[in-house]
Amino acid sequence: MEGMSWLGWVVAALLGVFVIRGTVHFDLNKWLKDRRKHRLDNARRLCPHVEADMVNGQPAVKSLFESPFGTVASQCQQCGVVFHSRQSVDDNTRYWAEHPVQLLERLDRFKQLAEKAGYTD
Numbered sequence: 216m217e218g219m220s221w222l223g224w225v226v227a228a229l230l231g232v233f234v235i236r237g238t239v240h241f242d243l244n245k246w247l248k249d250r251r252k253h254r255l256d257n258a259r260r261l262c263p264h265v266e267a268d269m270v271n272g273q274p275a276v277k278s279l280f281e282s283p284f285g286t287v288a289s290q291c292q293q294c295g296v297v298f299h300s301r302q303s304v305d306d307n308t309r310y311w312a313e314h315p316v317q318l319l320e321r322l323d324r325f326k327q328l329a330e331k332a333g334y335t336d
């Protein structure tokens with residue numbers, strides 16, 4: 216009788232540990248997923264929608280927008296944001312072309328955040 220009770224406690228304790236570990240494991244996965252999504256969102260928000268090739272020490276700005284055939288909408292190939300007019304795309308590209316220092320800083324931060332999020336090209 217007492218042996219059974221002792222064994223019962225051990226089983227209960229093991230089950231308890233199993234359940235707690237299972238719960239922690241589940242939450243950890245969810246947390247990691249949320250964190251990754253959060254970081255991806257952060258990185259996306261920093262996307263300048265252009266890339267810069269250094270030419271003679273100056274960034275040559277190139278738009279990352281592509282327009283699906285037959286539509287006026289353009290989608291950034293890096294972050295997925297959609298602009299609904301050609302004008303917005305041109306304005307964005309011109310803005311960064313006129314602000315090369317800010318662009319290089321932004322690209323730097325974007326790259327850091329994207330790497331943290333495990334987002335690689």
Ligand SMILES: [Zn+2]
Pocket residue numbers: 262263264265279291292293294295296
């Ligand atoms: Zn973008």
